[in-house]
Amino acid sequence: MASTATAGHPYALLALAAIVPIALATFPHRALLQTCQPNGSIPGKSGSCNPENGSECCKDGRRYTTFACSPPVTAGGTRATLTLNSFADNGDGGGAASCTGTFFDDDKKVVALSTGWFNRRSRCKKSIVIRARNGRSVTAIVVDECDSLHGCDDEHNFEPPCANNIVDGSPAVWKALGLNTDDGEVPITWSDA
Numbered sequence: 001m002a003s004t005a006t007a008g009h010p011y012a013l014l015a016l017a018a019i020v021p022i023a024l025a026t027f028p029h030r031a032l033l034q035t036c037q038p039n040g041s042i043p044g045k046s047g048s049c050n051p052e053n054g055s056e057c058c059k060d061g062r063r064y065t066t067f068a069c070s071p072p073v074t075a076g077g078t079r080a081t082l083t084l085n086s087f088a089d090n091g092d093g094g095g096a097a098s099c100t101g102t103f104f105d106d107d108k109k110v111v112a113l114s115t116g117w118f119n120r121r122s123r124c125k126k127s128i129v130i131r132a133r134n135g136r137s138v139t140a141i142v143v144d145e146c147d148s149l150h151g152c153d154d155e156h157n158f159e160p161p162c163a164n165n166i167v168d169g170s171p172a173v174w175k176a177l178g179l180n181t182d183d184g185e186v187p188i189t190w191s192d193a
């Protein structure tokens with residue numbers, strides 16, 4: 001009731017007009033994320049999921065959100081979540097990297113990007129710079145897609161689809177940034193090199 005009365009007051013509208021731009025400037029990350037909405041969901045399916053290194057395994061009966069987009073890429077650095085992936089044969093990355101058709105040992109600085117940022121292979125074999133909050137940065141090569149549309153199958157180690165804001169880095173990327181792989185997920189920013 002109180003909110004209805006307040007919203008009807010002309011000064012309340014003026015206050016809103018002033019507050020909304022301030023809120024958008026203060027929380028740009030939240031505003032950007034809202035520009036990329038889910039495009040559907042897939043049913044969970046458990047299987048021969050290797051749960052090593054903190055991999056989440058799909059559960060039967062659950063549904064998992066899919067995304068065809070990622071938040072907009074910003075020139076000064078795009079906020080993302082760094083996750084850990086082995087691109088080695090028998091690692092948790094599933095099949096060979098889709099950009100090269102090959103595997104990469106854990107001492108190679110390579111990443112997979114969420115589907116929207118992978119942008120239909122346009123960043124394949126391109127370098128990106130990843131910056132951690134500790135001030136360290138590393139250059140890594142994009143070799144695969146962190147698939148935000150598909151998952152819960154053998155090709156994806158029976159893991160759910162990726163979130164839309166993932167930079168999935170090899171152990172060498174985490175090491176170069178001085179990060180602890182036990183943390184599993186770390187906020188970073190990245191930009192095209």
Ligand SMILES: *[C@@H]1O[C@H](CO)[C@@H](O)[C@H](O)[C@H]1NC(C)=O
Pocket residue numbers: 039040041067068149
């Ligand atoms: C989600 O996006 C993909 C790729 O653009 C498309 O093939 C698929 O049909 C979309 N799914 C839904 C439910 O819109």
Ligand SMILES: *[C@@H]1O[C@H](CO)[C@@H](O)[C@H](O)[C@H]1NC(C)=O
Pocket residue numbers: 050052053085086088090091092093106171181
């Ligand atoms: C777990 O991570 C280590 C490196 O941190 C890697 O050598 C190993 O292959 C990974 N295991 C799986 C199943 O990916």
